[in-house]
Amino acid sequence: EVQLVESGGGLVQPGGSLRLSCAVSGFTFRNYNMNWVRQAPGKGLEWISFISSSGYTTYYADPVRGRLTISRDNAKNSLFLQMNSLGDEDTAIYYCVREIQDASGPYSWFDSWGQGARVIISS
Amino acid sequence: SYELTQSPSVSVSPGQTAKITCSGDALPKQFAYWYQQKPGQAPLLVMRKDTERPSGIPERFSGSSSGTTVTLTIGEVRAEDEADYYCLSADTSGVGRVFGGGTKLTVL
Numbered sequence: 001e002v003q004l005v006e007s008g009g010g011l012v013q014p015g016g017s018l019r020l021s022c023a024v025s026g027f028t029f030r031n032y033n034m035n036w037v038r039q040a041p042g043k044g045l046e047w048i049s050f051i052s053s054s055g056y057t058t059y060y061a062d063p064v065r066g067r068l069t070i071s072r073d074n075a076k077n078s079l080f081l082q083m084n085s086l087g088d089e090d091t092a093i094y095y096c097v098r099e100i101q102d103a104s105g106p107y108s109w110f111d112s113w114g115q116g117a118r119v120i121i122s123s
Numbered sequence: 124s125y126e127l128t129q130s131p132s133v134s135v136s137p138g139q140t141a142k143i144t145c146s147g148d149a150l151p152k153q154f155a156y157w158y159q160q161k162p163g164q165a166p167l168l169v170m171r172k173d174t175e176r177p178s179g180i181p182e183r184f185s186g187s188s189s190g191t192t193v194t195l196t197i198g199e200v201r202a203e204d205e206a207d208y209y210c211l212s213a214d215t216s217g218v219g220r221v222f223g224g225g226t227k228l229t230v231l
């Protein structure tokens with residue numbers, strides 16, 4: 001069974017930092033691209049970051065570029081999100097998301113999600 | 124920045140058909156994916172590559188595409204279908220991902 005379990009969420013003051021982790025099991029982690037998606041309270045889903053299976057390629061959404069850093073440890077089946085210079089707008093549930101590649105072409109989508117880690121930015 | 128546009132809400136009675144649309148300039152070139160999210164739960168993929176229904180998703184769910192608009196159609200709507208629905212696609216660069224703003228489906 002595919003499992004993704006986020007941890008590291010919590011209450012942080014504005015300007016502070018936080019590191020989220022995602023422990024995965026049930027699949028060969030090193031073969032999959034991974035993403036982080038967040039959802040602010042009462043709001044919609046927002047894709048924020050991608051990392052390739054090797055870890056060599058990363059992408060970020062404009063609102064987080066330069067403040068958030070995605071990384072992974074394939075030996076430990078873990079995905080990370082280092083978050084710095086946090087502001088009120090970063091308050092959200094952060095989901096660890098597996099990306100699956102289509103066997104018939106260069107297409108991919110999100111097929112497995114964790115239950116999310118809650119991050120609250122408040123003084 | 125690139126945006127996908129969804130109507131905020133759709134309301135239907137049980138047994139009727141619900142249509143949820145998603146519009147974006149890049150949709151003629153990029154596939155769309157649909158996710159269902161119920162309160163307190165993680166999203167669930169209900170449609171991939173515009174028209175493909177994943178295993179385990181009822182046949183009542185179907186997808187279509189025309190120009191810059193993709194549509195998720197739910198036939199014979201049930202109370203259990205009440206949820207938020209989000210479309211997902213790639214942005215104009217093909218690298219980043221963008222979600223639509225979400226559509227709240229209410230079953231009257």
